[in-house]
Amino acid sequence: MEYVYAALILNESGEEINEENLTDVLDAAGVDVEESRVKALVAALEDVDIEEAVEQAAAVPAGGASAAP
Amino acid sequence: MEYVYAALILNESGEEINEENLTDVLDAAGVDVEESRVKALVAALEDVDIEEAVEQAAAVPAGGASAAP
Amino acid sequence: MEYVYAALILNESGEEINEENLTDVLDAAGVDVEESRVKALVAALEDVDIEEAVEQAAAVPAGGASAAP
Amino acid sequence: MEYVYAALILNESGEEINEENLTDVLDAAGVDVEESRVKALVAALEDVDIEEAVEQAAAVPAGGASAAP
Amino acid sequence: MEYVYAALILNESGEEINEENLTDVLDAAGVDVEESRVKALVAALEDVDIEEAVEQAAAVPAGGASAAP
Amino acid sequence: MEYVYAALILNESGEEINEENLTDVLDAAGVDVEESRVKALVAALEDVDIEEAVEQAAAVPAGGASAAP
Amino acid sequence: MxxxxxxxxxxxxxxxxxxxxxxxxxxxxxxxxxxxxxxxxxxxxxxxxxxxxxxxxxxxxxxxxxxxxxxxxxxxxxxxxxxxxxxxxxxxxxxxxxxxxxxxxxxxxSPAPISAGEIAPNDILIPEGDTGVDPGPFVGELQQAGASARIMDGSIHVTEDSLVAEEGDEVSEELANVLSELGMEPKEVxxxxxxxxxxxxxxxxxxxxxDVDEYRTDIETAAAFARNLSVNAVYPTEQTAPLLISKATGEAKSLGLQAAIESPDVVPDLVSKADAQLRALAAQIDDEDALPEELRG
Missing domain, CATH: 3.30.70.1730 (Ribosomal protein L10, N-terminal RNA-binding domain)
Structure with a gap:
C-alpha cells in the first residue's frame, strides 16, 4: 500500500503525482521502488478525483457489515 | 494527514518510524515539515500496535457509500 | 459470467455493447462463444442503466478479502 | 476496472492471466492498454486466490445499501 | 488527550489557543508539559474550524481501535 | 462544557478532581469560574466512573456520522 | 453582679x-x-x-x-x-x-406509608393491575378514592393508572385506608x-x-469531542493514534478501490468489487437466457 500512501502525501502537499515525485518519496522511505508499479499508479490515478475518493472512506457507515468469516 | 501517511509508508517498508525518517519522507514529498508535529506523532505512536490498527481498517468496508453523481 | 464481464469492459472502454464487440472480446479471451447468448445479452442490456447497476455494487463492503500476505 | 474484468474473464475461460492474454482481451475491447497496469495486475494477482476473493464478495449482500439516486 | 482538552477549554472560554495559554492550563492541571506537543497542537489546529471538527464524528472503523488501556 | 473538560484534564494528569484543582485549571484558561458549578461537578463526578464514561465515548462516535458534504 | x-x-x-x-x-x-x-x-x-x-x-x-x-x-x-x-x-x-x-x-x-390528614408530597398514582384483593367492598372504596376498579377473574383489578391525589392535596381518611390496604408507601421519609x-x-x-446521569453524559460527550478533534485535526494522541492509522489506511484503500489501483493490497478487493458489480448488473437483466446459470435469479 506504500505506493498509494505516497500518492496521498503528494496530494496533500500539492505536488504533482508523477513518477519522479512518487519515486522520491518512496526512496526516502527506504522502499525498493518498482518502476512499473509507479507507472501503473500514475496511470490509474490519472482521471481520479482523489479528494472525493478519500472522502468516500469517511462516508462509510461505522459498524458496517464485516464480511470477515 | 500527510504525517500519518508517511508513518504508514515507513511501517510498510520496515524502516523505523522516527523523527529523521519521517522528516525525510515528508521532505521528499515537498511538505513543509513541522518538527513538533513529527515529534508528537512519533510519541503518540510509541505504544501503538500499527498492524492491529491497520487491520481494523481492513475489517471495515472501504469505499462504501456509493458515489451519487 | 464471462459474457457479463465482457459487457462491463466494453462499458468502461466506451465501446458499444453489440454482438460483434462482445464476440471479439470473448474470442480474445479464448472463450468458445455461443452466438445465442451474446444475442440475448445484448438484447437484455438494452434497457439497463449499467452505470447505475455498477454503482449499486460499489456500496458493497469490499473490506472482506484479507490483504494478501 | 477494465483490467480487473479482463483478468476475471481469463479466469473463467481457463486461460492464463498473463500480460499477453490481458492485453489481447483489452485490445479487443478497444481499451488503450497501459503496459504498466497490466504488469502490476499480473504481479498483484500472483498470490491471490481469485475464487476465494469472489466468494468473499458473494458472502455479502450485493447491492446492499440501495443507492437511491 | 489532556492537550486536546486544554485546547477545548480555551476554545470555550474564548481565549486564544496559543502555546502560552495552553501551557498555563496544563500547568495548572499538574501536567508535565512538553513544549513540542503544545507546538504541534497549535500547528494542527491552525486551520481547523474547531466547532465543526468537534462535532464531526471521527470517521473511523467502528468497534474501532480500542482505546489503549 | 469547560468545567467537564477541566475535570478530564485532571483525570488524565492524575490530580484529584476537587474544587481547588478545577478552579485553578479554569482560572488559567481565563474562565470566569462559578464556584457552585465547580461544587456541583465535584459532587456529581463522585458517582461517575470517568474511565468507563470515556471508553464508552470511544465506542460510540459522537455527533453521528455526518455524511461528507 | x-x-x-x-x-x-x-x-x-x-x-x-x-x-x-x-x-x-x-x-x-x-x-x-x-x-x-x-x-x-x-x-x-x-x-x-x-x-x-x-x-x-x-x-x-x-x-x-x-x-x-x-x-x-x-x-x-x-x-x-x-x-x-x-x-x-x-x-x-x-x-x-x-x-x-x-x-x-x-x-x-426510605419509603413510608402516608396517613390521613398528611399532605401528599407528590402525585399519588395507583397503578393498573390486579390488587390481589378478593371481591368485596374494597371495589367501592377504590372507586371512591378516585381509582377505576372492577372485579375481574375473581379479584379486584385497577383497570388503568389512576391519579388519586395531586401533590399538595391533603390525604383523606378513605384514601389513606385504600393506600394502606394496597401496601403503597407514597412518602419518602x-x-x-x-x-x-x-x-x-x-x-x-x-x-x-x-442529575448524575447528565454529568456522565457530559463526560462522554466531552471525551468524544476531544477524540473527534484529535482525529479531524490530525493531532495524534496515545488514544487516537490507532484511529488515525485506521483512518489513513481506510483512505488509501478507498482510493485504491475507486481508482482500481493494481496494488497487491487492493487487488483482492477489486476482484470482489468486480464480482459484486457483475451480480448487480445481472440482477438488472430480466432475460435468463442472457445469463449463465450461476447468475440466474
Missing part, C-alpha cells in the same frame, strides 16, 4: 445559654450548614439516620428559638438560614460540598434538606438536585 445582669440570668436559663453556645460552635465548625426538615421521623429512626451520616455530616436538633439565636449570633450570612427554621427541623453541618450532602441525604431516604449556606452562598434544595 448588677441587678440588671441578675435579671438577665433569670430570664435566660443557664442551660439555654450553653445550648446556644454549643449551637454556635456547631455552626462555626463547618463550611456548610443546612436546615433539614425532620417532620414525622420517629426518634429511633432519627438516631439511625444520625449514625448513618458516617461522620461526613453532623445532625443537631434543638429548639427552633435557640437555633435562630445561634444563627443570629454567628452572623456572616448564616442568619439567612433562619427563614428555613420552622416546624420540626434540625441543623446539619458538613465540610463536604452541599451538592454531595444533598445527594447523600436523598439516597438515605428522611432528612429533607431545605437549604444550605455554604462558603457564603445560599443553596435551596431544588438548586442542589444534580
Amino acid at each position: 448588677s441587678a440588671e445582669a441578675e435579671r438577665k440570668t433569670e430570664t435566660i436559663p443557664e442551660w439555654k445559654r450553653e445550648e446556644v453556645a454549643e449551637l454556635t460552635d456547631f455552626v462555626e465548625s463547618y463550611n456548610s450548614v443546612g436546615v433539614v426538615n425532620i417532620t414525622g421521623i420517629p426518634s429511633k429512626q432519627l438516631q439511625n439516620m444520625r449514625r448513618g451520616l458516617h461522620g461526613s455530616a453532623e445532625l443537631r436538633v434543638s429548639r427552633n428559638t435557640l437555633v435562630q439565636r445561634a444563627l443570629d449570633s454567628v452572623g456572616a450570612g448564616f442568619e439567612d438560614l433562619e427563614e428555613y427554621v420552622s416546624g420540626q427541623i434540625g441543623l446539619i453541618g458538613t465540610n463536604d460540598n452541599p451538592f454531595g450532602l444533598y445527594k447523600e441525604l436523598e439516597a438515605s431516604k 428522611g432528612l429533607d434538606l431545605r437549604a444550605v449556606y455554604s462558603d457564603g452562598v445560599m443553596f435551596e434544595s431544588d438548586e442542589l438536585a444534580i
